[in-house]
Amino acid sequence: MPNPNFPASQHTLSATVPCDWQSARANSWQLSRDRLELGAIPLVMGILNVTPDSFSDGGRFYTVQHAVDRALEMEDAGAAILDIGGESTRPYSQGIDNDEELRRVVPVLEKLQGRLSVPISIDTTKASVADAATGLGAQIINDVSGLEADPQMLTVAMRTKAGVCAMHRQGTPQTMQDNPTYDHCVLEILEYLRRRDRELIEQGIAAERICLDPGVGFGKTHEHNLELIRSASIFHYLRRPILIGHSRKGFIAKLLGSKDIDRTFGTVGVSLALATHQIQILRVHDVAAHVQALNLFHASGG
Numbered sequence: 001m002p003n004p005n006f007p008a009s010q011h012t013l014s015a016t017v018p019c020d021w022q023s024a025r026a027n028s029w030q031l032s033r034d035r036l037e038l039g040a041i042p043l044v045m046g047i048l049n050v051t052p053d054s055f056s057d058g059g060r061f062y063t064v065q066h067a068v069d070r071a072l073e074m075e076d077a078g079a080a081i082l083d084i085g086g087e088s089t090r091p092y093s094q095g096i097d098n099d100e101e102l103r104r105v106v107p108v109l110e111k112l113q114g115r116l117s118v119p120i121s122i123d124t125t126k127a128s129v130a131d132a133a134t135g136l137g138a139q140i141i142n143d144v145s146g147l148e149a150d151p152q153m154l155t156v157a158m159r160t161k162a163g164v165c166a167m168h169r170q171g172t173p174q175t176m177q178d179n180p181t182y183d184h185c186v187l188e189i190l191e192y193l194r195r196r197d198r199e200l201i202e203q204g205i206a207a208e209r210i211c212l213d214p215g216v217g218f219g220k221t222h223e224h225n226l227e228l229i230r231s232a233s234i235f236h237y238l239r240r241p242i243l244i245g246h247s248r249k250g251f252i253a254k255l256l257g258s259k260d261i262d263r264t265f266g267t268v269g270v271s272l273a274l275a276t277h278q279i280q281i282l283r284v285h286d287v288a289a290h291v292q293a294l295n296l297f298h299a300s301g302g
Contacts, residue, residue, distance in 0.1 A: 021233050021234065021236040021237055022236070022278070024236050024237055024238075024239050025236040025278055025280075026038060026236075026239055026240050026241045026242075026280065027039075028208070028241075029163055029208070029209075029211055029241045029280075029281075030163060030206070030208040030209050031119055031139035031140055031162065031163040031209070032134065032139045032160055032161045032162045032163065033119075033139055034119050034139060036080065036081075036119070036241075038241055038280040038281075040278070040298060041275070041294050041295065041298045042271070042274065042275055042278075042279055042280060042281060042282045042294060043080035043081065043280060043281045043282070044078060044079050044080055044081075044281075044282055044284060044287055044290050044291055044294070045079065045080065045081040045082070045083050045121065045243065045245075045281055045282065045283040045284070046071075046074035046075075046077075046079035046081070046082050046083065046284070046285075046287040047083055047085075047245075047247065047283060047284060047285050048067060048070055048071055048074070048082055048083065048084045048085070048108075049085055049088070050067050050084060050085065050086050050104045050105055050108055051085065051086060051087065051088045051104065064107045064108055064111060065111075067084075067108045068108060068111045068112060068115075071084070071108070071112055071116065072115065072116070074287045075116055075117070075118050077287040077288035077291060078287060078288065078291035079118060079287045079291075080118055080281075081118060081119050081120075081121055081140065081281070082116065082118060082119075082120050082121065083120075083121040083122075083123050083140075083142055083283060084105055084108060084109065084120060084121065084122055084123060084133075084138075085105070085122070085123030085124065085142075086100075086101040086102075086103075086104035086105040086123075086124070086129070087101050087104075087123075087124065087125075087126075089123075089144050089218075098126055098128045098129065101124065101126060101129050102128065102129055102132055105122065105124075105129065105132075105133060106132055106133075106136065109122075109132075109133055109136035109137065109138065110136060112137070113136060113137050119138075119139040119140060119163075120133075120137060120138040120139060120140070121138060121139070121140035121141070121142045121163075121165070122134070122138040122140065122141055122142065123142045123144070124141070124142075124143065125143050125144060125145045125149040125150060125153070126149075126150055126153075127150045127151075127152035127153045127155065127156045128152075130143075130153060130156045130157070130160075130162070131156045131160075134156065134160040134162050138162070139162055139163060140162055140163040140164070140165060140211075141153070141156070141157055141162045141163070141164045141165070142164075142165040142167075142243075143164065143165065143166060143167065144167045144169055144215070144218060145167070145169065146166040146167055146168065146169070146192075146196050147164060147166050147196075147200065148196075154200070154203050154204070154205070157205055157209075158203075158204045158205060161206075161209065162209070163209045163210075163211060164200070164205060164209060164210055164211065165211040165212070165213055165243055166193070166196050166197070166200060166210065166211070166212055166213065167212075167213035167214075167215045167218065168189045168192050168193055168196075168213065168214055168215040168218070169215045169218035169219045170182075170218070170219025170220070180219045180220050180221055180224060182224065185220070185224045185227050185228070186227055186228060186231045186234060189214050189215070189228065190214075190234060190235060190237070190238070193212045193214065193235070193238055194238055196212075197210055197212060197238060197240060207240075210240050210241075211240060211241040211242070211243050211281065212235065212238055212240045212241070212242055212243070213242070213243045213244065213245065214228050214232075214235060214242075214244065216228055216229070216244055216245060216246045216249060216251075217245070217246070217249040217250065217251070222250065222251040222254045222255075225246070225249070225251040226251065226255075228244075229244075229246065229270060229273060229274065232244065232273075232274055232277035232279055233277040233278065233279075235279075236278070241280045241281060242279050242280055242281070243279075243280070243281040243282075243283060244274055244279050244281070244282060244283065245282075245283035245284075246267065246270050246271075246274075246282075246283075247263075247267050247282075247283060247284040247285045247286070248263040248264070248267055248285055249263075252266040252267060252270065253266075264285075264286050264289060267284060267285075267286065267290075268286070268289055268290060268293050271284065271290055271293065271294065272293065272294070272297050272302065275294055275297060275298070275302060276302065282294075
């Protein structure tokens with residue numbers, strides 16, 4: 001665990017953080033209709049990429065029926081949230097326009113209406129996509145730009161009262177892995193999220209609806225990603241639910257010594273480490289493996 005009493009000279013939060021991060025840890029997240037209770041075991045957010053080019057499972061669930069079947073399968077496996085995305089944000093991916101993203105996600109959302117008992121999250125940086133998705137039942141807007149890429153995103157979030165997840169990234173998918181640089185990676189990201197949280201509240205988003213994500217893999221080197229995971233509990237100082245999406249990312253393959261290795265087991269290992277930091281939400285591809293591992297880890301005293 002990182003030292004909760006880190007030197008005030010290294011950051012700008014010394015006047016606002018508590019002495020004990022456990023006392024600051026958020027225990028609920030208000031969505032547009034549901035309220036998620038955040039207990040000792042991290043909630044599992046299942047990833048559903050309705051794209052032909054995502055780095056890990058691009059194309060596997062690209063048809064509407066395959067995507068619907070996969071969503072129902074993840075719910076049955078114990079996913080607490082389903083995160084649906086129609087645009088890849090992998091390094092060096094090329095963006096798509098609004099119409100194409102809508103064409104990918106809207107039919108899936110339409111088919112899932114009334115069939116899921118868990119909340120749906122829409123993974124998008126486009127206000128028009130978030131608007132359509134919330135109109136079709138999505139309760140969360142998961143925006144890797146921190147709700148900064150589209151000036152209309154805040155309007156949609158406020159009008160729909162959706163839960164929002166604001167992520168840190170350095171650069172864009174086209175540039176973020178060129179040469180990510182920080183003086184103090186963890187503290188700079190902590191400060192960005194603190195500032196962005198304050199801005200969202202000032203612009204009308206209720207604090208209870210905000211979740212924050214340090215952005216593992218988005219403008220970070222392999223070592224930066226490890227620093228974030230080792231220091232994950234520091235983000236509880238922000239008093240918001242913390243979401244981390246590390247699933248199958250490149251730093252796992254790097255540590256395991258092969259870019260072609262199955263990253264499932266490495267991902268589960270990182271998830272268990274994050275569980276010791278009491279991170280509230282883990283965004284992963286392999287739902288069943290994570291639900292089982294986290295439940296047994298907790299039952300065994302982890």
